[in-house]
Amino acid sequence: QVTLKESGPVLVKPTETLTLTCTVSGFSLSNARMGVSWIRQPPGKALEWLAHIFSNDEKSYSTSLKSRLTISKDTSKSQVVLTMTNMDPVDTATYYCARILEYSYGSNYGMDVWGQGTTVTVSS
C-alpha cells in the first residue's frame, strides 16, 4: 500500500523558513517514472502546485515561487523535503505531498496518491 505523510511545524513566524518533510512508504524514491510533488491549498481556495522531484533527481518549481523553494530527497530514508523561505501570512495553507506518476509516456504527469496534508499557519 502506497502512503505519504507530511510533517512539519504547525506555526511559523513571518520571515522564517518553513521546512516540511514527506515520508513515503509502499514505493521507492528511486522508482522510474514517478516522483513526489508538493501542493498547497490556502483556506477556502484552490490547489496550487509548488514543486516536484523525480527519481533521477530532476526538479521543477512553480514559476511564481521558484526563488523561495528548494526540494530535495533522501532515498535511503524515503523522505522528500521542501523548504520555503521568507514565509508570509499569505502562505498560510494546508500543504500536501503526493506521488506524481507518469502517463502518456512522459508527456503527462498526475498525482495518484496524496498525503493527508499538514496545516501551516504563518503568524507572529
Place this chain on the structure above:
Amino acid sequence: DIQMTQSPSSLSASVGDRVTITCQASQDISNYLNWYQQKPGKAPKLLIYDASNLETGVPSRFSGSGSGTDFTFTISSLQPEDIATYYCQQYDNLRLTFGGGTKVEIK
C-alpha cells in the same frame, strides 16, 4: 506557464442529474489533462488521467473528454457522495497547473 480556466465555479444540481464541468487551457495541451475530486476536509483524489481514462476503482458515472484546449468532465447521474470540489490539472514543460475548481452541491 499554461493557465487553466474552469467553469462554472460552483453549481447546484439534483440527485440523478447530469453534471458537466468545463476546463479550458491557455494553449494546446493535447490530451494531457487530469481531473481530481476533493471532498471537504480531505485530500484530492485522482479520478481521470489523459483527459478520458478512468483511474482504477472510480465509478463509471464519471467521465472526461476533450483535447487541445477544451475539456469536459461529466457526472452522468449525480449521487449524494459526489458532493465535492473538482479540479482539472495540466502538465507542461515540467510544470503543473490546476484550474480554479468547481464546487458541486446538491439542490
